[in-house]
Amino acid sequence: MSSTKYILGLFADPDEMMHGIDLLQKNSVPIYDVFTPMPIHGIEKKLGIKDSRLGFAAFMFGCLGGTTIFSIAYYMLVHDWPMNIGGKPAFAIPDFVPITFEWTVLFTAFGMTLTFFFATHLFPGRTPRVMDLRATDDRFVIAIDAKGNTPHDDITKILKEAGAVEVKHNDRKYVSYE
Known part of the structure; x- marks a missing residue:
């Protein structure tokens, strides 16, 4: 042979x-x-x-990021250190939207980069x-x-x-x- x-x-x-x-x-x-x-x-x-399943991975990373920061913000602002600012309730959803959106995008971007490198074996420093x-x-x-x-x-x-x-x-x- x-x-x-x-x-x-x-x-x-x-x-x-x-x-x-x-x-x-x-x-x-x-x-x-x-x-x-x-x-x-x-x-x-x-x-x-x-077809690629990277879209599903992106959705999962976005859900993870949004859930993570929403949970952290809820714990810190409602349970751990509630503050009465101008008579507003401690758990006002509009206050959580900007940071939740930003972390969703952040987790999706980093997660997709790592997933792409893993799926294609294109880690930095690897011979093509x-x-x-x-x-x-x-x-x-x-x-x-x-x-x-x-x-x-x-x-x-x-x-x-x-x-x-x-x-x-x-x-x-x-x-x-x-």
Whole structure:
């Protein structure tokens, strides 16, 4: 068995890459990932990628922030240190709205930043995961997991038929920038 981990099909044109995805799926070859230098409309649907759940996470972080500060403010201003200011009641909801809104936005922003870094593995200081460095410049790359897959020659033939400029057999998981 070869040491090849991934077979990379490099395309010069996004339309040829989309045609390559169609041919690979038609031949039941599972695609590991696709790397492009720019966003391509409709590629998520073609690859079967589900919609992001980041909106749900944002809502949860907002609820956490709003509940946290409302609870803190209520405890401090009503139970711990109630003050009679101008005869107003200690628990006046309009007084709590600005700080509750601000903490909701704050928790959502920080929570979404951390969630995004966690979900995409883009922590600061981490080496970016790139199969081929040209995918960040001018090439469109289809990566296929070579372990336990269709014979490599058949995959190479399908990629060449689809219009791949180059087909590489990669023995490393990712290319490092160093």
